Structure formats: C-alpha cells, structure tokens
Amino acid sequence: xxxxxxxxxxxxxxxxxxxxxxxxxxxxxxxxxxxxxxxxxxxxxxxxxxxxxxxxxxxxxxxxxxxxxxxxxxxxxxxxxxxxxxxxxxxxxxxxxxxxxxxxxxxxxxxxxxxxxxxxxxxxxxxxxxxxxxxxxxxxxxxxxxxxxxxxxxxxxxxxxxxxxxxxxxxxxxxxxxxxxxxxxxxxxxxxxxxxxxxxxxxxxxxxxxxxxxxxxxxxxxxxxxxxxxxxxxxxxxxxxxxxxxxxxxxxxxxxxxxxxxxxxxxxxxxxxxxxxxxxxxxxxxxxxxxxxxxxxxxxxxxxxxxxxxxxxxxxxxxxxxxxxxxxxxxxxxxxxxxxxxxxxxxxxxxxxxxxxxxxxxxxxxxxxxxxxxxxxxxxxx
Numbered sequence: 001x002x003x004x005x006x007x008x009x010x011x012x013x014x015x016x017x018x019x020x021x022x023x024x025x026x027x028x029x030x031x032x033x034x035x036x037x038x039x040x041x042x043x044x045x046x047x048x049x050x051x052x053x054x055x056x057x058x059x060x061x062x063x064x065x066x067x068x069x070x071x072x073x074x075x076x077x078x079x080x081x082x083x084x085x086x087x088x089x090x091x092x093x094x095x096x097x098x099x100x101x102x103x104x105x106x107x108x109x110x111x112x113x114x115x116x117x118x119x120x121x122x123x124x125x126x127x128x129x130x131x132x133x134x135x136x137x138x139x140x141x142x143x144x145x146x147x148x149x150x151x152x153x154x155x156x157x158x159x160x161x162x163x164x165x166x167x168x169x170x171x172x173x174x175x176x177x178x179x180x181x182x183x184x185x186x187x188x189x190x191x192x193x194x195x196x197x198x199x200x201x202x203x204x205x206x207x208x209x210x211x212x213x214x215x216x217x218x219x220x221x222x223x224x225x226x227x228x229x230x231x232x233x234x235x236x237x238x239x240x241x242x243x244x245x246x247x248x249x250x251x252x253x254x255x256x257x258x259x260x261x262x263x264x265x266x267x268x269x270x271x272x273x274x275x276x277x278x279x280x281x282x283x284x285x286x287x288x289x290x291x292x293x294x295x296x297x298x299x300x301x302x303x304x305x306x307x308x309x310x311x312x313x314x315x316x317x318x319x320x321x322x323x324x325x326x327x328x329x330x331x332x333x334x335x336x337x338x339x340x341x342x343x344x345x346x347x348x349x350x351x352x353x354x355x356x357x358x359x360x361x362x363x364x365x366x367x368x369x370x371x372x373x374x375x376x377x378x379x380x381x382x
Contacts, residue, residue, distance in 0.1 A: 010198065010362070020260065051243070057263055058185045076103065079192040095143075124300065142172075146307045151300070180274070218245060314356075336355070
C-alpha cells in the first residue's frame with residue numbers, strides 16, 4: 001500500500017508517537033491540575049512540557065499563550081467567534097478551507113462584513129487586491145498559510161504587514177504547514193496562529209492549538225467553552241488568565257503526549273531536511289504528471305513555493321474513477337473531490353468535480369512515486 005493522503009492526516013505515525021500515548025496512560029493517567037496526587041502531577045508535567053516545546057518549536061516567548069484545542073478547526077472557531085462582533089470587517093482569500101470559510105459565513109449572517117480577496121488560478125494571492133480590501137475598518141485578516149488543494153504557499157509576511165498597517169489583527173491557518181516548513185512566530189508577528197497535530201506534526205487526531213500573539217489582548221477574546229479548569233475552583237465565573245480561560249474540561253492527555261512525541265521526532269530529523277525531502281517528492285510528482293498526455297496539474301508548478309500537495313485532473317476521466325482505481329487496482333491511497341475547500345476549487349477552475357490530490361509525507365519514498373506515476377499512466381491510457 002502507498003499512502004498519499006498526508007494532507008488529510010499523516011500515516012503511518014512514528015512508533016515513538018504510539019509508544020508515548022500508551023506510556024502516558026500507564027504512568028500518568030491522572031487528571032492534570034485537578035488533584036494533588038502523583039498521577040495528577042505527572043499528567044500536568046506532560047501538558048506543560050508539551051506546551052513549552054510547542055512554544056520553542058514555533059519561537060513563542062510565553063508558553064502560556066499556547067492554547068490546546070481539539071484541532072485547527074476548533075482553534076479557528078475560538079479565534080473568530082471569540083474575537084469578532086457584528087459590524088466588524090474581516091478579509092480572507094478565495095483559497096480557504098471550510099474550517100475558516102464556514103465559521104466566517106455563519107458570522108457574516110450574524111452581522112460581520114466579509115471580503116473575499118480573489119486569488120490567481122495557481123493559488124497564489126494577489127497582494128494588491130489584498131491591500132485594497134484592507135482598510136481602517138478592518139478588524140481581522142484571516143487566511144491559510146498553504147492551500148490544502150494545490151499546496152501553494154501564500155505570502156503570509158506581506159499579508160500580515162498589510163493587516164498591521166491598517167490596525168487589524170492577523171489569523172493564520174497553519175494546518176498544512178506546521179511541521180512541514182520552518183515557522184518562526186517571533187519574526188512572522190502573526191497574532192493568532194492555528195495549528196493541528198495530526199498532519200505534518202505527526203501526532204494523533206484530536207489535538208491542535210491556537211497561539212496568541214503578544215499583542216493580542218486576552219480580555220478581547222471570549223472562550224468557546226466555559227467550565228472546570230482545575231484552577232480557582234471557588235469561582236463560579238470563568239478564569240480570566242491564560243491558558244485556563246480557553247481550556248475548560250479535561251484535556252486530551254493522550255493526544256498531547258502523542259503530539260509531544262511527534263514534535264520531537266520531527267526535531268530529530270530536522271525541519272530543513274524534512275522540507276527538502278518533501279519538496280523533492282512534490283517536484284518529482286509534478287514533473288512526472290506533466291509528461292502524461294491528457295493530465296492538467298493545478299496550482300503552482302514550482303515546489304519552492306508549495307508544500308507537498310499536488311492536484312490534477314484528466315480529460316475524459318472522472319476524478320472519482322481515477323481515485324477508485326488507484327486504490328483498488330494498485331493499492332495507492334489518494335483523495336478526490338473538493339477537499340472541503342469549494343472556494344479554492346472555484347478559484348483554480350476545478351469546481352464542481354474537484355481534483356485527484358496526491359500528498360506525499362515524510363515517510364514516502366521516491367520508489368512509491370515511481371509506482372504511482374506508472375499506475376496513473378496505465379489508468380489514463382486504458
């Protein structure tokens with residue numbers, strides 16, 4: 001079997017991740033922060049250590065500004081629903097995943113003003129259009145770091161500067177980039193940074209986070225959920241300090257332990273080395289697919305400007321047929337359709353059918369891609 005759906009979730013997970021998840025259940029199965037006994041204290045150490053190493057990995061000065069969530073979608077919803085009020089103006093792009101677009105559309109129906117900046121067909125952002133869309137009334141610019149459909153990396157630094165010049169905050173959806181490319185939040189100056197653990201960070205499903213920039217006022221954001229935090233139990237009101245304000249309920253300790261192990265696994269290999277490996281795999285796919293008659297590779301063809309995602313369509317072949325045959329006849333697992341990003345597919349011209357998406361991962365080999373390209377040639381030619 002060849003797994004090429006790492007943009008949906010990475011697989012297989014490193015053995016270290018699986019071992020860590022079992023270890024925490026065996027040795028630290030208490031409820032962190034809820035008791036003073038040894039198992040609770042051991043669990044709290046896992047949580048804080050992970051928070052601290054996430055902060056170090058992304059160059060965040062205060063670990064307490066790393067908020068754990070279930071995934072990037074929850075992190076985005078916390079940021080949007082906690083921050084925005086009717087009348088606020090928000091600017092986003094036409095390459096967004098529904099993790100961002102759906103809560104924005106819901107908030108639009110409740111009174112926010114939403115501007116969607118059109119991107120080019122290769123998924124790149126028109127910065128001039130972005131600059132025209134952002135003005136003194138803009139409360140937030142929210143956008144993806146890299147497209148989950150075609151892999152194009154958007155010019156985040158420039159877009160962030162545009163937002164800040166207008167006095168707006170900047171929210172970045174890093175679901176496809178955290179763990180895949182170097183990210184230094186100390187220089188990027190993103191205000192709200194949403195990440196997930198189960199993709200390139202190699203962790204399990206059910207864990208992610210939101211990083212609050214130093215300029216973000218904690219009092220300006222309302223929590224999505226209120227309840228027990230293990231702190232200030234004498235209060236019937238939600239704590240107003242970090243991270244407790246946004247972390248009600250028992251945390252996903254097993255997921256946190258898996259995320260920590262995945263993060264360490266990445267650091268041992270080196271993010272630069274990982275980036276180089278994934279770039280090489282993507283470029284191999286792009287070059288090989290372009291040699292096959294009848295195929296159209298969508299998005300940016302330069303893997304220097306992309307993460308490890310390639311989307312294609314074939315004249316005369318439905319994407320569903322290609323995906324089914326790759327799986328059933330060749331044991332190659334890809335994802336077809338709209339990838340929870342209809343706006344992106346409208347932008348690249350593949351709506352409503354979508355594309356075949358190939359997403360190699362850290363453990364994908366060049367031999368895997370040789371076999372994949374040969375399988376696609378046979379499917380297209382039959």
